[in-house]
Structures are given as C-alpha cells and as structure tokens.
Amino acid sequence: xxxxxxxxxxxxxxxxxxxxxxxxxxxxxxxxxxxxxxxxxxxxxxxxxxxxxxxxxxxxxxxxxxxxxxxxxxxxxxxxxxxxxxxxxxxxxxxxxxxxxxxxxxxxxxxxxxxxxxxxxxxxxxxxxxxxxxxxxxxxxxxxxxxxxxxxxxxxxxxxxxxxxxxxxxxxxxxxxxxxxxxxxxxxxxxxxxxxxxxxxxxxxxxxxxxxxxxxxxxxxxxxxxxxxxxxxxxxxxxxxxxxxxxxxxxxxxxxxxxxxxxxxxx
Amino acid sequence: xxxxxxxxxxxxxxxxxxxxxxxxxxxxxxxxxxxxxxxxxxxxxxxxxxxxxxxxxxxxxxxxxxxxxxxxxxxxxxxxxxxxxxxxxxxxxxxxxxxxxxxxxxxxxxxxxxxxxxxxxxxxxxxxxxxxxxxxxxxxxxxxxxxxxxxxxxxxxxxxxxxxxxxxxxxxxxxxxxxxxxxxxxxxxxxxxxxxxxxxxxxxxxxxxxxxxxxxxxxxxxxxxxxxxxxxxxxxxxxxxxxxxxxxxxxxxxxxxxxxxxxxxxxxx
Numbered sequence: 001x002x003x004x005x006x007x008x009x010x011x012x013x014x015x016x017x018x019x020x021x022x023x024x025x026x027x028x029x030x031x032x033x034x035x036x037x038x039x040x041x042x043x044x045x046x047x048x049x050x051x052x053x054x055x056x057x058x059x060x061x062x063x064x065x066x067x068x069x070x071x072x073x074x075x076x077x078x079x080x081x082x083x084x085x086x087x088x089x090x091x092x093x094x095x096x097x098x099x100x101x102x103x104x105x106x107x108x109x110x111x112x113x114x115x116x117x118x119x120x121x122x123x124x125x126x127x128x129x130x131x132x133x134x135x136x137x138x139x140x141x142x143x144x145x146x147x148x149x150x151x152x153x154x155x156x157x158x159x160x161x162x163x164x165x166x167x168x169x170x171x172x173x174x175x176x177x178x179x180x181x182x183x184x185x186x187x188x189x190x191x192x193x194x195x196x197x198x199x200x201x202x203x204x205x206x207x208x209x210x211x212x213x214x215x216x217x218x219x220x221x222x223x224x225x226x227x228x229x230x231x232x233x234x235x236x237x238x239x240x241x242x243x244x245x246x247x248x249x250x251x252x253x254x255x256x257x258x259x260x261x262x263x264x265x266x267x
Numbered sequence: 268x269x270x271x272x273x274x275x276x277x278x279x280x281x282x283x284x285x286x287x288x289x290x291x292x293x294x295x296x297x298x299x300x301x302x303x304x305x306x307x308x309x310x311x312x313x314x315x316x317x318x319x320x321x322x323x324x325x326x327x328x329x330x331x332x333x334x335x336x337x338x339x340x341x342x343x344x345x346x347x348x349x350x351x352x353x354x355x356x357x358x359x360x361x362x363x364x365x366x367x368x369x370x371x372x373x374x375x376x377x378x379x380x381x382x383x384x385x386x387x388x389x390x391x392x393x394x395x396x397x398x399x400x401x402x403x404x405x406x407x408x409x410x411x412x413x414x415x416x417x418x419x420x421x422x423x424x425x426x427x428x429x430x431x432x433x434x435x436x437x438x439x440x441x442x443x444x445x446x447x448x449x450x451x452x453x454x455x456x457x458x459x460x461x462x463x464x465x466x467x468x469x470x471x472x473x474x475x476x477x478x479x480x481x482x483x484x485x486x487x488x489x490x491x492x493x494x495x496x497x498x499x500x501x502x503x504x505x506x507x508x509x510x511x512x513x514x515x516x517x518x519x520x521x522x523x524x525x526x527x528x529x530x531x532x533x534x535x536x
Contacts, residue, residue, distance in 0.1 A: 020478060
C-alpha cells in the first residue's frame with residue numbers, strides 16, 4: 001500500500017528543496033537572457049528582486065492579518081508549530097532500541113512498539129508493515145489494533161480503519177480514553193454509514209466529548225438531517241475550554257467556531 | 268589512495284593555518300608599519316568582488332589567510348586556536364581542511380552576492396564562523412534529537428558566542444558580517460549534510476545534490492555576474508562590435524544604482 005500524506009506535509013517536504021533548486025537555477029536563467037539581450041537580463045534581475053521583496057512582505061502582512069482576523073489561522077499556526085517541534089525533538093533512541101530488540105526476538109508487542117514509533121514519525125508505510133505483522137502474530141493486543149487503525153485512518157483507508165478501531169474497542173472497551181471508539185465512528189461517517197452518529201454519541205457520552213469529538217458528531221448529525229442536534233454539538237465544540245487545549249484539539253475548536261458563524265450561532 | 272589519505276590526515280591543519288596567518292602577516296608588512304601594506308594585501312589576495320569577476324577567483328580563498336591589522340590577527344588566531352584543534356580531532360585533518368576552505372569560500376560568495384563590489388575584504392573570520400557552525404551541526408547530529416544539545420552548558424555557550432560575535436559584527440561598521448553569516452551557514456550546512464558517517468538516506472542525497480548545485484551556481488555567478496554594472500562595463504570594453512558594446516553599456520547604466528549614477532554624472536568632482 002503506498003503511503004499517503006496531506007498537501008501541507010508534501011509541501012513541507014518538497015518546498016524547501018524546490019526553493020534551493022530554484023535559487024541554483026536562477027543564474028543560469030540570467031546567463032541565457034544575457035546571451036540574447038544584456039539589458040533584458042538586468043531588467044529581469046531587478047524586477048524579480050523587487051517582486052520577491054514585495055511578495056515576501058505581502059505574505060508576511062497577509063499572514064499577520066489572517067491571524068488577527070480569521071481565528072483558524074492562529075490555531076493552524078499553533079498546530080503546525082507544535083507538529084514541527086514534536087518532529088524536531090523526537091528522540092531517536094527508543095526506535096533504534098526497539099528495532100534492535102526486534103531483530104533478536106520477534107514478538108507481536110515488539111512489532112507494535114516499532115510501529116507506534118514509526119507512526120509518531122509519520123512514517124506510515126513502515127508503521128503499517130509492523131502493525132500488520134503484530135496483529136497477525138497476536139490478534140488480542142488492543143493497542144496494536146488501535147494504532148493500526150490510526151495509521152489506516154491517516155492513509156484514508158476508511159473501511160480497514162473502522163474495522164481495526166472496532167477490534168481495539170471490542171478487545172478493550174474505552175481503549176486509549178475512547179480514541180479507538182472516536183476513530184471508529186469517524187471512519188464509519190466517512191464511509192457514509194448512518195450508524196456513525198450512534199458511535200460518536202456514545203463516545204461523547206462516555207468520554208466527555210472534546211472539541212474534536214463534538215465537531216465530528218455535528219458533521220455526522222448534519223449528514224443524517226438533524227441540524228438542531230448539529231448546532232448543539234457545534235456549540236459544545238466551540239465552547240471556551242476549562243483547561244488549555246492541546247494544539248490539535250484547539251484546531252478543532254477553531255473549526256467549530258467558524259462553522260457556527262456560518263450557521264448564525266455564536267460560541 | 269587510502270594510505271595516502273591516512274598520511275595526509277596526520278597533517279596538523281590548524282597549526283598550518285596558524286603558521287600561514289602569521290607568515291602572511293609578516294610578508295605583507297603588517298608589523299613593520301609599512302606604507303605599502305594595503306598594496307601588498309591587494310597583491311596577496313584581498314577579496315574584492317569586482318576583481319573576482321575580472322578573472323581572479325583565487326581571491327575567494329586567499330583572502331581567508333590575510334588580516335587587516337594586529338588586533339584582527341590576534342582575535343582570529345585566538346578563535347582558531349580555541350575551536351580548531353578539537354574540531355580537527357573530531358573530523359580528521361582532510362575533512363577539517365575541506366571545511367575551512369569551503370566555509371571561507373562560502374563567506375566570500377556571500378560578500379560577492381551582497382557587498383559593494385568595490386569594497387575589499389580580508390580575514391579568516393568567515394572560515395572561523397564556519398567552524399563554529401560546524402560545531403553546532405555536530406552537536407545537533409550527535410544527540411537523541413536535533414535540539415538535545417541545548418540541555419548542556421557547553422553547546423549553549425557556543426550559541427551565545429556566535430550570537431555575541433554576530434551582534435558585534437553588526438555594531439562595528441568596518442566588520443563584514445556578510446562574510447561571517449555566509450561562512451556560518453556554509454560551515455553548518457557542509458557538516459550537517461556532508462560530513463557524517465553511514466549510508467545517506469534518499470532525502471539526504473537529494474539535499475546534498477541541491478546544496479552542491481547551489482554552491483557551484485553561486486560560485487559561477489561570482490565569476491560571471493552578468494547583471495552587475497562593473498562586470499558589464501568590463502565586458503563592454505572587451506566587446507567585439509560597437510553595437511554589442513553599446514548594448515552592454517546601456518545594460519551597465521541600468522544596473523548601476525541610482526545614487527552612483529548621479530555621482531558619476533557630476534563633471535569635475
């Protein structure tokens with residue numbers, strides 16, 4: 001299965017490298033222009049320099065204004081920064097140790113641990129292989145099914161993700177503070193299954209329902225034709241939190257606030 | 268070949284560079300109060316972007332062994348003697364020499380790109396900043412994650428030293444901080460991307476290729492800066508036809524900064 005990644009992740013991976021290549025190629029462009037018309041080369045160099053400065057300042061200004069005016073922008077920046085910081089400060093030692101152990105003793109729990117560490121690094125292709133082997137060796141480990149489901153979810157394999165998360169929930173009800181149940185519900189919603197509402201309601205009832213849970217419940221309710229229930233769920237998702245939310249949960253709260261504006265409600 | 272490299276790896280590069288600094292200081296007449304000191308610096312290879320573009324690319328490296336005065340020499344000797352031996356022991360002499368040369372050229376390229384093309388620059392500080400950048404990169408590479416080194420006092424002080432030196436570079440008008448930053452970035456990138464053991468990953472190979480292409484491209488641009496006024500003027504002098512010369516002169520006029528154009532236009536001053 002080919003690993004999938006979002007547009008943002010792909011841009012982050014390819015963007016800086018493309019920029020370096022563009023800078024490397026720029027003199028060649030100017031030499032070619034100079035060979036045909038020296039004045040044109042000078043004009044292009046000057047205008048491009050001015051345009052680059054203008055674009056950089058405009059981008060900075062737009063970014064600042066977006067952060068001030070449009071609430072998800074700030075939450076988006078916070079989530080991006082948190083993800084970047086997590087990836088930069090990821091400890092290499094546990095993965096090296098776990099891979100070393102796995103080389104000597106192959107067990108389901110070791111495969112699950114290696115898979116978990118690969119998933120944290122967003123190396124979903126590698127993680128999938130280890131989770132598949134882990135559940136093959138021992139299909140009774142709830143955490144392996146749950147993590148397997150999360151990786152499949154990230155790969156947009158909704159049906160397989162729903163099954164894996166359902167298995168985790170069945171083996172250990174309330175596994176990972178309800179995360180398996182939540183992703184089970186969401187995957188079923190993305191498959192167009194109307195039963196997703198019940199699963200997401202169950203999650204909200206049993207685990208309190210944070211902004212993400214409530215937002216996903218609201219989307220499922222809209223799909224089943226219950227706008228009032230959806231508005232209530234959105235209001236719950238957008239409500240000011242009692243404690244500081246994580247960057248990920250804060251992003252879902254910001255999305256809920258924007259959706260509420262569209263529906264004429266307020267958070 | 269491996270045996271030869273092993274033999275070369277025993278050469279004490281830091282000591283060799285120190286000897287080169289001091290010898291060139293005497294040869295250029297730094298301590299003799301010689302009136303010809305400036306001319307000798309020019310002759311021995313101070314970095315003037317205009318001269319580099321005029322067929323003297325060896326100045327990109329040569330300037331890193333010359334110094335503008337006893338204080339300048341003393342500061343650079345002290346820094347080299349503080350960082351050099353430890354870094355050389357870690358990297359090996361051949362890699363250390365390659366790092367010194369690349370960082371010196373990197374600093375010079377930054378000067379050629381950004382600085383006034385007529386302004387001369389001397390000193391090994393670009394290369395020394397490159398060594399500091401290399402030390403930071405080595406620390407980042409050796410920890411459990413790239414910022415793990417911040418838990419330790421020594422590497423934190425190294426960052427502080429770099430910051431203080433950069434601030435001083437901005438504060439003192441005759442210091443070329445452009446060369447410092449160019450050297451720092453080059454030294455860091457060379458060590459982070461190139462000077463590491465083990466089989467490189469596909470992503471690392473891509474980055475190595477891209478940065479090498481950028482380095483070569485900027486190097487070639489410093490020698491043929493086809494949109495810079497001084498190079499266009501020289502090209503016009505060498506033009507084969509009157510029409511080509513006119514076109515190059517017009518391009519040179521366009522490329523000349525507006526303030527300079529007015530100054531050149533005043534007759535008799």
